[in-house]
Amino acid sequence: MPDQNVLSARKSDHIQLTDQAQAHGQKADQRFHYEPLFGRHPENPAQLVDQKWGGEFFGKKMRAPLWISSMTGGTKEAGVINQRLARAAKQYGLGMGLGSCRAYLENPKQNLADFDLRPLIGSQAPLLGNLGIAQIEKLLKEKKSQAITDMVGELDLDGLIVHLNPLQEWFQPEGDLLVRPAIETLEELLRNVEIRLIVKEVGQGMGPRSLKALLQLPLYGLDLGAYGGTNFSKLELMRQQSPEKSFFVELTQVGHDAESMVEFLNELMVELGPKCLVNEFILSGGIQSFMQGHYLLSRFKGKAIYGYAKKFLDAANLGEQSLNTFIEQELTGLAIASEFLTATTPINNSGLKR
Numbered sequence: 001m002p003d004q005n006v007l008s009a010r011k012s013d014h015i016q017l018t019d020q021a022q023a024h025g026q027k028a029d030q031r032f033h034y035e036p037l038f039g040r041h042p043e044n045p046a047q048l049v050d051q052k053w054g055g056e057f058f059g060k061k062m063r064a065p066l067w068i069s070s071m072t073g074g075t076k077e078a079g080v081i082n083q084r085l086a087r088a089a090k091q092y093g094l095g096m097g098l099g100s101c102r103a104y105l106e107n108p109k110q111n112l113a114d115f116d117l118r119p120l121i122g123s124q125a126p127l128l129g130n131l132g133i134a135q136i137e138k139l140l141k142e143k144k145s146q147a148i149t150d151m152v153g154e155l156d157l158d159g160l161i162v163h164l165n166p167l168q169e170w171f172q173p174e175g176d177l178l179v180r181p182a183i184e185t186l187e188e189l190l191r192n193v194e195i196r197l198i199v200k201e202v203g204q205g206m207g208p209r210s211l212k213a214l215l216q217l218p219l220y221g222l223d224l225g226a227y228g229g230t231n232f233s234k235l236e237l238m239r240q241q242s243p244e245k246s247f248f249v250e251l252t253q254v255g256h257d258a259e260s261m262v263e264f265l266n267e268l269m270v271e272l273g274p275k276c277l278v279n280e281f282i283l284s285g286g287i288q289s290f291m292q293g294h295y296l297l298s299r300f301k302g303k304a305i306y307g308y309a310k311k312f313l314d315a316a317n318l319g320e321q322s323l324n325t326f327i328e329q330e331l332t333g334l335a336i337a338s339e340f341l342t343a344t345t346p347i348n349n350s351g352l353k354r
Contacts, residue, residue, distance in 0.1 A: 031295045032341040039339030045332040046092065052338050053297070054093070057280060057305060058126035058158045058196065058220065063093025064331055065297060067282050067307030069223075070097035070130045070161060070200070079114040084316045084323055086120035086127075092327050095126035095305065097161050097223075102135050105151060118156040128198065130161040134169055134176035137185045145192040152195050159196030159220055162186065167251060168202060171236040183213055190218060198282070201225035203232050204255030205285060208264045215265075215272055221280035223307070224262075227255030228286015230310060258285050258296055266301045282307045290333035291341075298343035 042048040050063040068085050071078075078099065089096045096117070103111045121127050129152055139145060152160055164182055169175035178185075186199065199214055200223035206214075214222055234252040237245050256264070262283065269276050283296045284307035293306035315326035 029291070031291075031344060032337075033344055035340060035342060039336075042332075042335045042339065045335035046328070048335040049331050049338070050093065053334070057095055057303075058128070060095070060126040060158060061093065061124050062095050062126065062305065064334070065293070065305040066092075066094050066327075066330065066334075067284065067305050068094055068096040068312050069282070069284050069307040069309035070128075070163070071099045071309050071313050081313065081316045082114060082117060083120055084320050085312060086117040087320070088316075088323050088327055089125050089127075090120065090122040091324070092331070093125065094327070095128075096121060097128045097307075098130050098155075098157075100135075100163075101129045101131055101151060101155075104155070105131075105135070105147060108151075108154070115155055126158045127156075128159050128161050129155060129157045130163060130200075132169075132176075133162055133164050133166075133182045133185055134178060136162055136189055137178060137180070138176065140185065140188050140192065141179075145189065148189075149193050149195060159198060161198045161200050161223060162189070163200045163202050163225070164206075165202040165232060167204065167233040168236055171233055171240075171248065171252075173236075173240060175236070186214075186217060196220040198223055198280075200282070201285070203227065203230050203285060205257065205261050207256060208268060211261070211264050212268050212272070215268055215276045215278050218277050220278070221282065222265075222278055223282040224258055224285050226258035226261050226283075226285025228257045229284075258283055258287060258292075259299075262296055262300050266299075269301060279303060281305075284308070290330050291337060294334055294337040294341065295343055 046063065049065075053065040054061070054063045056062070068089055071081070082098070085096060088094070098115055098117070101115060104115045115129075118127060131148070136148075139147060148160065151157075166178055166182065169177060186197075190197065197219050198221040199219055202225050205224060205226035211222075231252055234249070237248060237252060265281070279302070281300070281302050281304040283293070283300065283304050287293055287296070287306055287308060296306055297304055311326065312323070315323040
């Protein structure tokens with residue numbers, strides 16, 4: 001039996017907080033059915049998440065469907081953050097993408113510490129490099145594709161993310177403009193390297209025509225990079241002190257959110273059937289919580305995990321303990337949601353196991 005003092009204090013709290021706890025005027029979350037009969041309280045949330053959602057991604061074991069999205073590299077501050085993130089990924093069984101590895105390619109010795117994270121993340125977790133499409137185009141033009149393969153080997157990476165950011169490059173004062181369409185560069189890259197490739201947008205997502213073209217390439221995966229999180233096109237305009245800052249602002253407002261892209265992909269995978277060559281997906285871009293992550297995983301018909309960038313960055317900036325606390329809360333929330341909530345559209349509980 002609970003202690004009488006505890007019971008009394010709890011009842012007192014209930015009386016005092018009743019007014020504040022009213023839900024009048026607040027609409028219930030329409031994304032889910034709440035099913036209180038069929039779940040249990042997880043004794044070990046991380047273990048429950050592993051049982052329900054864990055599995056292989058990029059050929060490595062993940063204990064949770066949670067990806068540390070590519071952020072930054074090439075500065076002292078970034079090195080400290082990346083090292084914290086890598087240690088956390090090992091501890092909790094997560095996967096991680098490096099920030100742009102351009103700095104490493106340009107000066108491997110000077111920037112090695114920022115990017116050489118395999119010793120910290122361990123051999124079991126997936127770790128991916130990251131280069132922009134403009135850098136890939138330049139390397140191919142200079143017949144230097146071997147440098148990409150060498151980098152993946154030197155850093156013991158499981159593959160490479162190629163990020164698409166044509167609007168960001170256009171608005172960036174120091175940006176590299178694309179000479180040809182990104183699809184042509186990707187096709188040439190695939191002919192020139194034998195490494196696993198993932199293609200990612202950087203915050204505005206992709207429409208169905210682009211997704212359909214990518215699904216038919218022999219890529220290992222796609223990262224949505226959907227609209228709703230950090231908008232790098234807007235960021236670059238904000239850096240400028242010129243009339244362009246306001247003149248082109250409408251172009252920063254185009255894109256597709258993660259939910260729309262999940263629906264595009266669900267339809268396209270059915271339409272393409274065996275012509276769909278991509279098997280693994282990272283659902284990222286503007287995802288705000290474990291609730292949205294659970295919802296998207298539930299709606300998606302493929303094999304997927306979900307990813308954050310800013311949330312991990314904010315937590316890591318505050319220190320290792322803050323980062324660990326954030327991850328543990330995320331896993332606890334995901335465990336509870338998966339026990340008691342089902343998406344209001346048909347689900348297949350895909351996660352990593354599908």
